[in-house]
Amino acid sequence: MGNITLKAEHLSKVFNVFKAVDDICFEARRGEILGILGPNGAGKTTTVQMLLGLITPTSGYIEALGMDLARYRQKIARNVNFSSAYVNLPANLTVSENLHIFARLYDVKHPETKIEQLLDLLGLQGTQRKPAGQLSSGQQIRLNLCKALLNDPEILFLDEPTSSLDPDIADRTRQLLMSIRQERELTIIFTSHNMAEMEKISDRVLFMLQGKIIAGGRPTEVIQRYHGQSLEEVFLKLARQTKERKEGEL
Ligand SMILES: Nc1ncnc2c1ncn2[C@@H]1O[C@H](COP(=O)(O)OP(=O)(O)O)[C@@H](O)[C@H]1O
Numbered sequence: 601m602g603n604i605t606l607k608a609e610h611l612s613k614v615f616n617v618f619k620a621v622d623d624i625c626f627e628a629r630r631g632e633i634l635g636i637l638g639p640n641g642a643g644k645t646t647t648v649q650m651l652l653g654l655i656t657p658t659s660g661y662i663e664a665l666g667m668d669l670a671r672y673r674q675k676i677a678r679n680v681n682f683s684s685a686y687v688n689l690p691a692n693l694t695v696s697e698n699l700h701i702f703a704r705l706y707d708v709k710h711p712e713t714k715i716e717q718l719l720d721l722l723g724l725q726g727t728q729r730k731p732a733g734q735l736s737s738g739q740q741i742r743l744n745l746c747k748a749l750l751n752d753p754e755i756l757f758l759d760e761p762t763s764s765l766d767p768d769i770a771d772r773t774r775q776l777l778m779s780i781r782q783e784r785e786l787t788i789i790f791t792s793h794n795m796a797e798m799e800k801i802s803d804r805v806l807f808m809l810q811g812k813i814i815a816g817g818r819p820t821e822v823i824q825r826y827h828g829q830s831l832e833e834v835f836l837k838l839a840r841q842t843k844e845r846k847e848g849e850l
């Protein structure tokens with residue numbers, strides 16, 4: 601496993617008085633798929649948005665690619681990218697038009713070649729002239745990934761990328777992500793509330809609950825440490841313990 605590409609130290613985000621992210625610390629390495637797991641409202645998206653520099657942390661420190669994010673946001677932004685199931689590309693523009701717009705935005709040196717290569721990698725050859733809105737849901741996710749790989753990012757953030765896909769297409773998307781990670785030595789930060797999915801794809805997972813990281817490690821280690829059969833079972837156990845502890849404090 602490679603060197604550290606992303607580091608979060610005592611990261612918190614408070615909205616008014618509500619702690620959406622509560623003093624979390626973690627690192628990610630080159631070539632690693634780090635899964636951030638947790639139920640809706642756990643703080644996953646808020647965390648990703650801080651790591652991307654889209655929202656400012658209330659406190660804490662983020663280092664990406666060896667640089668302080670607060671100081672070198674622009675420089676870092678050139679080498680990271682993002683894809684989410686909830687962000688769609690303009691539906692009336694064709695696949696080719698969409699990708700050329702982003703290629704220009706990212707200042708890609710040889711856009712034609714780059715786009716060709718990525719369409720090939722993502723199995724989207726032949727869709728160039730189709731409006732993005734007419735692609736199947738699996739193709740739209742892959743188009744989003746294509747966009748996200750245009751600038752050859754070193755860190756790729758994926759916020760619930762497979763949550764709207766049917767199981768078969770979700771599985772194929774995961775296979776694709778794993779091969780891209782291997783080929784490009786990418787750091788992939790992947791959020792999901794689907795525990796089974798995370799068990800398959802992640803090198804390491806972080807369990808988030810109510811803004812806190814309540815456990816973390818390699819999926820097999822986490823399962824062993826908490827004497828479970830699956831991540832899902834372990835997570836339910838930990839969530840229950842956390843709830844009981846909270847009730848005990850009241
Ligand atoms: N802009 C905001 N203002 C107020 N509360 C927010 C805002 N964004 C998120 N939250 C709250 O923070 C918590 C964590 O949200 P989020 O990070 O989206 O969780 P997740 O992605 O794990 O579902 C939720 O309770 C959500 O309602």
Ligand SMILES: [Mg+2]
Nearest residue numbers: 644645646760
């Ligand atoms: Mg979310």
